[in-house]
Amino acid sequence: MPRDVIADGLASGKWMVHDASALAADKVVEADVVIVGSGAGGGVAADILSQSGLKVVLLEEGGLHYASRDFKLLESQAYPMLYQESAGRQTRDKGITILQGRTVGGSTTVNWTSSFRTPPTTLAFWQRHLGLEGMTVEAMSPWFGKAERRMNVSDWQVEPNMNNKALMTGADRTGIHWAKIRRNVKGCLNLGYCGMGCPSNAKQSMLVTTIPAALDRGAVLYTHARAERVLMDGEQAVGVECLAMDDAGLYPNGFRLTVRAKTVVLAGGAINTPALMLRSRLPDPQGLIGKRTFLHPVNISGAIMPYKVEGWSGAPQSIYSDHHLDTHPVDGPMGYKLEVPPLHPVLTAITMSGFGEKHRQVMANFDRLQVVLALMRDGFHEASQGGTVGLKADGTPLLDYPISDYVWQGMRHSFLTMAELQFAAGATRVMPIHEDVGADGYASWAEAKAGILSLPMEVLRTKVVSAHVMGGAAMAARAEDGVVNEYGRHHQLEGLYVMDGSVFPTSIGANPQLSVYAFAARNASKLAQTLTGRDVAWP
Numbered sequence: 001m002p003r004d005v006i007a008d009g010l011a012s013g014k015w016m017v018h019d020a021s022a023l024a025a026d027k028v029v030e031a032d033v034v035i036v037g038s039g040a041g042g043g044v045a046a047d048i049l050s051q052s053g054l055k056v057v058l059l060e061e062g063g064l065h066y067a068s069r070d071f072k073l074l075e076s077q078a079y080p081m082l083y084q085e086s087a088g089r090q091t092r093d094k095g096i097t098i099l100q101g102r103t104v105g106g107s108t109t110v111n112w113t114s115s116f117r118t119p120p121t122t123l124a125f126w127q128r129h130l131g132l133e134g135m136t137v138e139a140m141s142p143w144f145g146k147a148e149r150r151m152n153v154s155d156w157q158v159e160p161n162m163n164n165k166a167l168m169t170g171a172d173r174t175g176i177h178w179a180k181i182r183r184n185v186k187g188c189l190n191l192g193y194c195g196m197g198c199p200s201n202a203k204q205s206m207l208v209t210t211i212p213a214a215l216d217r218g219a220v221l222y223t224h225a226r227a228e229r230v231l232m233d234g235e236q237a238v239g240v241e242c243l244a245m246d247d248a249g250l251y252p253n254g255f256r257l258t259v260r261a262k263t264v265v266l267a268g269g270a271i272n273t274p275a276l277m278l279r280s281r282l283p284d285p286q287g288l289i290g291k292r293t294f295l296h297p298v299n300i301s302g303a304i305m306p307y308k309v310e311g312w313s314g315a316p317q318s319i320y321s322d323h324h325l326d327t328h329p330v331d332g333p334m335g336y337k338l339e340v341p342p343l344h345p346v347l348t349a350i351t352m353s354g355f356g357e358k359h360r361q362v363m364a365n366f367d368r369l370q371v372v373l374a375l376m377r378d379g380f381h382e383a384s385q386g387g388t389v390g391l392k393a394d395g396t397p398l399l400d401y402p403i404s405d406y407v408w409q410g411m412r413h414s415f416l417t418m419a420e421l422q423f424a425a426g427a428t429r430v431m432p433i434h435e436d437v438g439a440d441g442y443a444s445w446a447e448a449k450a451g452i453l454s455l456p457m458e459v460l461r462t463k464v465v466s467a468h469v470m471g472g473a474a475m476a477a478r479a480e481d482g483v484v485n486e487y488g489r490h491h492q493l494e495g496l497y498v499m500d501g502s503v504f505p506t507s508i509g510a511n512p513q514l515s516v517y518a519f520a521a522r523n524a525s526k527l528a529q530t531l532t533g534r535d536v537a538w539p
């Protein structure tokens with residue numbers, strides 16, 4: 001078993017990790033740089049800025065959990081402990097359920113390890129429409145390469161599990177191309193429980209890579225510290241004020257932690273970073289904060305196979321198909337990526353449609369259930385403007401994401417693709433996850449085709465989920481078009497930077513973690529150079 005870097009680091013007595021839930025009085029601390037959020041963006045920024053010799057304070061609203069000791073492969077434990085809103089975050093109309101991490105390491109602690117570079121078509125769109133001319137494939141390649149080395153992104157040599165294999169077989173038999181997914185793991189035991197926190201420290205999340213490295217260099221981490229607002233002095237950011245949370249991370253414990261720093265990096269993830277900006281009443285002359293938040297909205301197709309699938313076991317995602325991205329121009333009819341999800345009983349049960357007898361019948365076949373996902377590439381077409389982050393009465397975020405007809409048409413198209421593919425892979429029944437589809441689903445491709453073409457594609461009837469949240473504080477060359485510039489620097493406020501998934505001006509069109517790592521690395525390196533006058537050799 002690999003060593004537990006977090007447990008060892010804490011036991012060394014050298015790390016400065018403080019649990020704000022234990023505060024019994026308000027506290028003020030000083031730093032060169034304060035970073036809000038310890039996920040993909042915050043972890044990479046902390047690694048690079050601490051390496052450049054700056055005094056870094058990292059704030060995380062979730063808790064710190066050791067990997068191999070505390071992750072018990074239990075959904076009942078993982079969702080409340082490791083996810084925003086106990087994995088039940090939803091859009092305003094409750095039409096989309098959103099998974100995001102809320103723990104040290106952020107979503108990287110619970111993600112499924114699929115690693116893709118930002119597609120060239122996405123970079124080209126940003127160059128064309130947002131004036132981000134430096135974002136060519138050639139200019140970005142070194143940053144992807146660095147992030148891949150740091151997070152050990154590599155080919156996955158192990159046989160795909162049966163869930164992924166069905167996607168591969170179905171794609172072959174229906175004549176669409178597929179490929180293998182690269183993963184950021186080292187010594188992976190192929191268990192299939194990535195979403196509950198890796199129990200063997202094999203996943204190269206921020207929890208075991210950048211955050212321990214930053215702590216070794218003297219960075220300070222406060223857990224259970226929810227950044228409430230950015231502090232400003234005129235047009236200069238001067239720090240962050242946090243609410244100390246209780247040890248479940250649910251309610252403020254009554255005390256405040258203030259970090260005074262001339263440089264503030266926001267990395268709370270899309271939805272939460274724009275919400276913090278709104279709470280802080282940051283300058284926003286064009287009213288862009290929170291707008292154009294993207295989700296890769298996902299619709300789902302279940303199938304009953306004549307063999308055991310056991311989708312809870314093995315690397316969750318190892319095969320994908322980009323056929324319906326590559327054959328759709330970015331601003332043409334909605335394109336989508338095909339993947340499969342890990343299948344665990346609680347998440348599966350709450351995702352399947354129906355209740356009572358219908359639901360019981362679906363779950364009775366759990367071990368033979370195969371599931372394909374279609375991820376819509378939102379944000380490229382004028383009929384796909386994404387959602388808007390607002391604030392609830394208590395100041396916490398709420399995303400309004402109306403699903404346009406254009407997006408619904410992409411979902412209907414993908415229901416057809418997934419059903420055809422699943423029958424081709426041997427399914428005896430296919431069930432698009434939709435309230436109007438009966439417990440038996442469809443028994444043949446011909447029946448499925450007729451049924452899907454007449455399904456009402458409507459919110460709360462079609463199940464829609466997401467684990468990819470992007471945008472809401474978009475980068476653009478001109479202040480008129482974006483919240484931050486191409487290096488994540490706020491267009492109006494001095495000293496304020498955004499380095500997380502919220503800077504993306506459209507969705508990525510691929511699983512976003514590697515894009516977040518690469519852009520955060522590029523931007524944090526630039527910031528380190530600006531603040532210290534020296535280049536950082538990272539990784």
Ligand SMILES: Cc1cc2nc3c(=O)[nH]c(=O)nc-3n(C[C@H](O)[C@H](O)[C@H](O)COP(=O)(O)OP(=O)(O)OC[C@H]3O[C@@H](n4cnc5c(N)ncnc54)[C@H](O)[C@@H]3O)c2cc1C
Pocket residue numbers: 036037038039040041042059060061062099100101102103104105106107108110111112113114115116195225226227228267268269270272273276317467468469499500501502510511512513514516
């Ligand atoms: C279940 C799941 C599976 C996924 N699988 C994949 C995958 O296989 N491949 C892939 O590429 N992507 C995957 N993703 C998405 C990927 O992990 C995210 O896109 C990426 O981590 C986003 O990085 P980020 O820095 O924007 O935010 P996050 O990594 O989410 O980090 C944000 C952090 O900030 C903290 N925070 C938020 N607000 C505050 C505040 N006010 N004060 C203090 N702290 C705050 C949060 O608690 C969190 O820890 C998955 C996500 C999930 C949830």
